[in-house]
Amino acid sequence: xxxxxxxxxxxxxxxxxxxxxxxxxxxxxxxxxxxxxxxxxxxxxxxxxxxxxxxxxxxxxxxxxxxxxxxxxxxxxxxxxxxxxxxxxxxxxxxxxxxxxxxxxxxxxxxxxxxxxxxxxxxxxxxxxxxxxxxxxxxxxxxxxxxxxxxxxxxxxxxxxxxxxxxxxxxxxxxxxxxxxxxxxxxxxxxxxxxxxxxxxxxxxxxxxxxxxxxxxxxxxxxxxxxxxxxxxxxxxxxxxxxxxxxxxxxxxxxxxxxxxxxxxxxxxxxxxxxxxxxxxxxxxxxxxxxxxxxxxxx
Amino acid sequence: xxxxxxxxxxxxxxxxxxxxxxxxxxxxxxxxxxxxxxxxxxxxxxxxxxxxxxxxxxxxxxxxxxxxxxxxxxxxxxxxxxxxxxxxxxxxxxxxxxxxxxxxxxxxxxxxxxxxxxxxxxxxxxxxxxxxxxxxxxxxxxxxxxxxxxxxxxxxxxxxxxxxxxxxxxxxxxxxxxxxxxxxxxxxxxxxxxxxxxxxxxxxxxxxxxxxxxxxxxxxxxxxxx
Ligand code: SF4
Numbered sequence: 001x002x003x004x005x006x007x008x009x010x011x012x013x014x015x016x017x018x019x020x021x022x023x024x025x026x027x028x029x030x031x032x033x034x035x036x037x038x039x040x041x042x043x044x045x046x047x048x049x050x051x052x053x054x055x056x057x058x059x060x061x062x063x064x065x066x067x068x069x070x071x072x073x074x075x076x077x078x079x080x081x082x083x084x085x086x087x088x089x090x091x092x093x094x095x096x097x098x099x100x101x102x103x104x105x106x107x108x109x110x111x112x113x114x115x116x117x118x119x120x121x122x123x124x125x126x127x128x129x130x131x132x133x134x135x136x137x138x139x140x141x142x143x144x145x146x147x148x149x150x151x152x153x154x155x156x157x158x159x160x161x162x163x164x165x166x167x168x169x170x171x172x173x174x175x176x177x178x179x180x181x182x183x184x185x186x187x188x189x190x191x192x193x194x195x196x197x198x199x200x201x202x203x204x205x206x207x208x209x210x211x212x213x214x215x216x217x218x219x220x221x222x223x224x225x226x227x228x229x230x231x232x233x234x235x236x237x238x239x240x241x242x243x244x245x246x247x248x249x250x251x252x253x254x255x256x257x258x259x260x261x262x263x264x265x266x267x268x269x270x271x272x273x274x275x276x277x278x279x280x281x282x283x284x285x286x287x288x289x290x291x292x293x294x295x296x297x298x299x
Numbered sequence: 300x301x302x303x304x305x306x307x308x309x310x311x312x313x314x315x316x317x318x319x320x321x322x323x324x325x326x327x328x329x330x331x332x333x334x335x336x337x338x339x340x341x342x343x344x345x346x347x348x349x350x351x352x353x354x355x356x357x358x359x360x361x362x363x364x365x366x367x368x369x370x371x372x373x374x375x376x377x378x379x380x381x382x383x384x385x386x387x388x389x390x391x392x393x394x395x396x397x398x399x400x401x402x403x404x405x406x407x408x409x410x411x412x413x414x415x416x417x418x419x420x421x422x423x424x425x426x427x428x429x430x431x432x433x434x435x436x437x438x439x440x441x442x443x444x445x446x447x448x449x450x451x452x453x454x455x456x457x458x459x460x461x462x463x464x465x466x467x468x469x470x471x472x473x474x475x476x477x478x479x480x481x482x483x484x485x486x487x488x489x490x491x492x493x494x495x496x497x498x499x500x501x502x503x504x505x506x507x508x509x510x511x512x513x514x515x516x517x518x519x520x521x522x523x524x525x
Contacts, residue, residue, distance in 0.1 A: 040375035040505060041367055057398075066401070071504050073377050074405035078500075081419065082401065082409040084303045103432060121417070153495060 011133035012281075013288040023280040024061060031064035031085035032056060034279060035076065035092045035105055038069030039220065042212045045222050046072055048271045049093045055276035063088075070100070076108035078178060080121065085260070088123045091282045095161070095221055096173040114290055124290070126282040128221070129270075134281050138182055138272045138282035142217045146254050147264040152187035156209035160202045161219045163195025171195065174219050196230060203234040206259035213255070213262045221270035237265065304409055309393045311491040317344060320495040321404045321460055322382040331391045334361070334399060342391075343387045353389035358398035360388060365403050376505055377405055378461045378497050408491065410481030410498045414464070417485040421464035422501035424450070424473075430508060437518075438510040443471055445513050453509050454479065454499070461499035 012024050034056075036049030040190070049067050055064040068079035080088065092101045106249065109123065116123040129135070143157055161174040171193070178193040189211045194202040205214060216235065218227040232238040236258050255262035268276075312319055317340070318324045323335045326345050331505040334351070335343040343351050353365065368374050368487060382403070390396050393447065400408055413419045424446055428438040441449070446467050462481035466472045481496055502510075 040508070041344070041373070045375040050359075050362060072375060072405075073503070074401070075501075075503065077422075078406040078410060081413045082406050099433060107432075109431060288301070 003183075010286070011109070013285055014167070019281075020157060021028060021275075022284050023277055024059065025284075026060070027062050027087075027089075027283075029085060030062055030087040030089060031066065032062045032081040032128075032267055032279075033079055033083070033088055033090045034065075034067050035090060035094070036067060036069045037094070037100070038072035047267075048061055048222050048275070051273070052093065052276040052279055055273065056279065061280070068112065070104060070108075076105065077276055080109070080119075080123070084120055088121055089121060089283045089286065090277045091126045092128040092159040092272070093221055093275075093279070094128040095219055098170075101128045115132050124286055129275060129278045130221075131176070132278050132281050132285065133175075134270070134278050136177055136185070138274055138278065139177055139181070139217055140185070140220075141274065142179075142269055142272060143215045143264045145266075146217075146266040147213065147215045149211040150215065150262065150264065153189050155188055155213040156190040156192065156211040157181065157188045158192055158194055158202070158205055158209065158214060158216045160196070161196050162226065167241045175193050195236065196226065197287060200229060201234075205235060205263075206261060209261065211261075213264070215264045217266045217268070218268045220268040222247070222269055223268045226255060232265070233267065234272050235263065237263070240247040303345075303415050304412060305393055305397055307396065307412055307466050307491055308397055308408060311410075312357070312396065314391070316493070318491075318493060318495070320400060320407050321378065321497055322380065322384075323403050325396065328389075331389060332393070333384065334388040334390065334403075336382060339384045339387070347426055354386045355388045356446055358388070358390060358395045358402070361399035361402035364388070376459060376503065377403065378407075378459050378499075380457065380460050384428070401488045404497055407497050408495060410500060414498055414500065415483075415485050415489050416487045419500050423465050423468050425467075425468040427502045427507065429505060435507055437514050440509055440514050441510050443467060445517070446510065447471075447473065449509055449513055450506070453506055457501070461497040463499045465499070465501060 012019065029201050034049055034053050037048050039045035046067070048070060053067050056062065063085050064083050066074070066079055066082050068074050068076045070076070074082060080196065092105055094100055108119065109118070111123060114125050114141050116125070138161065147155065159174050159178055161171060163171050174193045178191050181188065181191045190209065192200065192208055194200045194203060194205065200208055205216065218231060220227055233240060239257055254264045256265070311326060312327050312332060319323055319325070319337060322337050323334055324337055324340050324343045324344065325332060333343070341347060364386055365377055367383070368373060368381040374381060388399060390399055410419065428441060431438050450467070456478040457474065461477055463473060463479050464481060478502060481498065
């Protein structure tokens with residue numbers, strides 16, 4: 001068993017002590033585009049994507065930083081027109097690889113693969129944030145924030161995802177995280193994955209967990225309807241879905257006493273401010289894998 | 300001739316002018332730039348006589364101002380003509396103006412510049428619908444008359460300010476009312492006009508989702524009737 005830093009050190013493509021230096025490397029001739037899902041119904045769905053863009057923009061690493069969304073404006077078809085930079089890094093703010101990252105984004109941005117050259121631009125398509133090794137640190141951070149005093153040796157950590165029988169990839173990112181924490185990180189007596197739409201179901205949390213303290217972290221990009229409304233009902237915290245705004249208090253009631261256990265519920269992992277660094281991690285990982293100038297029209 | 304978006308914006312906002320895009324006006328001041336709702340120009344504009352205090356000073360404030368309408372309802376379509384007013388945004392730099400305008404009208408300035416320079420070929424509705432997959436694949440089955448009626452209703456000026464540059468298909472034009480037509484042609488090198496028109500170069504996701512509802516309803520009606 002090791003600490004999270006040691007795990008990251010072995011899985012990151014660069015030494016952990018160099019991480020911040022590498023993430024802060026200026027890319028003054030490049031633009032960054034963060035792709036989010038967005039929503040036509042939920043006004044807060046795009047907030048985390050915008051906030052991570054704000055953080056990265058304020059660091060002055062890129063010449064230009066923009067967001068684009070599947071369901072909001074600017075669309076993926078529009079966003080490249082907004083940029084003057086010749087090199088554009090695209091990072092999907094998605095939790096897993098799957099339909100969106102392998103089909104929709106490629107099609108809408110008219111990409112040929114990891115590196116695409118079009119209209120004088122080189123587009124470098126990075127992996128989605130959710131599959132980066134440093135997500136483990138974010139998960140543990142969330143758990144520490146909501147349940148700082150629950151002894152780990154008497155706690156179950158539950159990572160909850162959407163899950164769907166149509167797309168196995170959507171559960172893979174979560175299973176990978178859970179396996180890693182189970183096998184390599186000291187502390188929690190039990191770590192399990194659960195889903196909203198496939199077994200093991202989050203609604204069975206009290207029979208699945210063996211420990212008196214249960215910490216639930218939603219592996220979602222935004223505090224949308226799932227983490228405000230659906231999961232609280234499935235956990236038994238609410239009788240019926242509540243209004244999005246008032247449901248914010250869901251995250252402030254910890255711990256909740258239910259079924260003889262102390263239940264701690266966190267907000268979605270994607271709202272963690274450190275996710276901005278994971279976006280930059282994916283840019284750095286792309287350059288490590290494909291070379292910093294692969295496909296650039298100019299040196 | 301400005302070549303970058305930021306240079307084009309700076310040239311557009313020369314001192315002594317009041318520019319407009321959608322429902323916002325922008326002008327240069329001695330210390331930076333000011334932006335207000337078109338309906339508030341008399342109250343806040345450079346000729347108002349009163350030196351009003353700004354209510355907001357950050358580009359990201361524009362994101363919040365553009366998010367909800369006067370009834371606090373979400374505005375998923377930023378080109379809907381329901382931007383609420385009663386604010387005065389003061390920004391320190393042209394970079395901040397660029398960012399703020401992209402929250403009010405995402406890609407609005409850039410699309411006009413690219414289109415005017417002949418860099419955007421509009422995508423006809425059939426092309427957009429035929430490339431959809433997953434839950435939107437069914438939109439490819441929309442009939443010509445359904446598509447025409449849908450565009451006339453969903454994209455009407457009271458719902459969206461964008462000028463439509465596409466047709467239903469190569470040989471089926473959309474019958475557009477005057478407000479939805481762009482009376483201009485690409486002219487490379489041209490500067491941003493005083494009032495920058497919002498362009499729709501390709502159907503938005505809201506229209507694609509509405510097309511799905513039309514097809515689904517017809518299928519359900521047909522199934523019920525058979
Ligand atoms: S398709 Fe274009 S014109 Fe119609 S509502 Fe969407 S953005 Fe507006």
